[in-house]
Amino acid sequence: MNIVYGTDLLGPMHAHQLDEFTLRAEVQPNADLIRSATTTAACLLGMTGQIGTLAEGAHADLLVGEGNPLEDLTALTNPTKNLxxxxxxxxTI
Structure with missing residues (x-):
């Protein structure tokens, strides 16, 4: 079964968006969490190779930050410090 990362929290709940990574990290490896927001989500949407990947011709946004999220998930869940x-x-925005 594939589970994808959701980005549908709006308004005052938006501040809790990254909590999903933290909660799921209790039962999933970090690599699987990152895939759930990238390649697995692209597959679910029928857009493999178009989104969720860094490849020629793909539509990709890129986050550059401190740390290795495969080793320490706070590299992704604490953007104020790491992004x-x-x-x-x-x-660049």
Missing amino acids: KHVIKAAK
Whole structure:
């Protein structure tokens, strides 16, 4: 069974968006969590190779941060501390 990462919390709940990673890390390896937000989600949407990957011709946003989320998930769940750059549609934001 495939489980994908959800990004549908809006309004005041948006601040809790990354809590899903923290909760799921209790039962899943970090690599599986990252795949759930990238390649697994792309597959579910029928967009394998188009999103969820860094490849020529794909639509990809890129997060650049401190730390290795495969070893320490807070590299992703604490963006205030760890996120250094976001590249969206080929532009740094």
